[in-house]
Amino acid sequence: MSIIPAILLSLTIMVPAYAENVFWRYAVDRYERSVLMDKLEVPSGLNPYEFLAGELGYDAWITRDEKSVVILSEQASSGEVPILCLHKIGDDDNYALTPQRFRELLQYINANGWYMVTDSQYLKKDFSRVPTGLKPIVMGSDDASYGTLIYQTVGDSLTGRVRRFFGKPIMERDSMAAILERYAKKEDNRINFTFYVSFDAVPFRQLDGYKNPGFPYRNIPVVAEKIRYLDNNFILGIHALSHIYAYEMGIHEFAEDVLAAWNVLDEYAGAEALTVQTLAFPFGIENLSAELESLISSLSRNGRRLVGGFDLDNAPAAPPGSLKKPFEVSRINVDNSRWQETLNTLNSINAVSARREIIWETASKRLPNERLLLGAAPSDGVWVLVKDD
Ligand SMILES: [Zn+2]
Numbered sequence: 001m002s003i004i005p006a007i008l009l010s011l012t013i014m015v016p017a018y019a020e021n022v023f024w025r026y027a028v029d030r031y032e033r034s035v036l037m038d039k040l041e042v043p044s045g046l047n048p049y050e051f052l053a054g055e056l057g058y059d060a061w062i063t064r065d066e067k068s069v070v071i072l073s074e075q076a077s078s079g080e081v082p083i084l085c086l087h088k089i090g091d092d093d094n095y096a097l098t099p100q101r102f103r104e105l106l107q108y109i110n111a112n113g114w115y116m117v118t119d120s121q122y123l124k125k126d127f128s129r130v131p132t133g134l135k136p137i138v139m140g141s142d143d144a145s146y147g148t149l150i151y152q153t154v155g156d157s158l159t160g161r162v163r164r165f166f167g168k169p170i171m172e173r174d175s176m177a178a179i180l181e182r183y184a185k186k187e188d189n190r191i192n193f194t195f196y197v198s199f200d201a202v203p204f205r206q207l208d209g210y211k212n213p214g215f216p217y218r219n220i221p222v223v224a225e226k227i228r229y230l231d232n233n234f235i236l237g238i239h240a241l242s243h244i245y246a247y248e249m250g251i252h253e254f255a256e257d258v259l260a261a262w263n264v265l266d267e268y269a270g271a272e273a274l275t276v277q278t279l280a281f282p283f284g285i286e287n288l289s290a291e292l293e294s295l296i297s298s299l300s301r302n303g304r305r306l307v308g309g310f311d312l313d314n315a316p317a318a319p320p321g322s323l324k325k326p327f328e329v330s331r332i333n334v335d336n337s338r339w340q341e342t343l344n345t346l347n348s349i350n351a352v353s354a355r356r357e358i359i360w361e362t363a364s365k366r367l368p369n370e371r372l373l374l375g376a377a378p379s380d381g382v383w384v385l386v387k388d389d
Pocket of ligand 1: 142143198239243283
């Protein structure tokens, strides 16, 4: 007797006759019935998500648990991500955009398949909240200038008392935050738009009758009210305390200035600004040195660190899967002088198109409850993963 059948026999024993993990694609058939189809057996010993990502041709991927489903999303390594930087609302050619154009920009984004992600979602390569087929875009504004968040006042708009309705300040309808509230979509009750605050002037410029304390403009009650509102409803970012170009200030002084700004933001937010994770360099940053990157990335407050920093070089940013320098990320300056150019860029850019799969893990083959699938967009792949533990 030859030795070969013995080897075959031992192989047969080692490899189970059934797959441990099986994917079924959830779909609706032509009679509008929910069905499970396209059975995909995961070879023994393989991570099921890694296997599915490979089958679907994902460049790289992450998973995120959300309620009772797992979201598998691609970290694209080709295409581009536009990161738009605004400054103030107004008629100036440079560093201002009219309220009408800002409304148009948000309507354009909604109507043309864009999805606003946060700057830190981009840096963490996490597009798991973006429905398949939509194009991630990042937006924010620098400086906390006039027009970004303005309350109505009695008398002078900078020094006058804020108008209130049952204690709540009334926002100027043409201010950036008010326009965003009206036209931008929310994600978990928050608008993915970052306000990078500097302290070289009164943040947002209004005093509500309070005496101007001078640089670095700490302890102004109406500023605290605005910072907390933004921390709860938008995203806050650091734009340094003194707003001086890093290489002009000196990199050690600049790093201290960034930490000082973080400190004042935390103080205004009431102990800790929850959303602060990023920095926008004042006037951008030319050729970020390894030493400056190391200084900025090792700053910490209460155990927190920054996940990245932003330049202002009018170039689109790399796709997350090819992001090499998280502290020197390109942004596009949007203002009245570049308005048409911005629209042309958005129209012609080779944007990343998000891809994700919504996966429900279960111990036996069955249809997912409709309620589990509410978070899925029609374009998302939906799968049932039958796990045999
Ligand atoms: Zn600035």
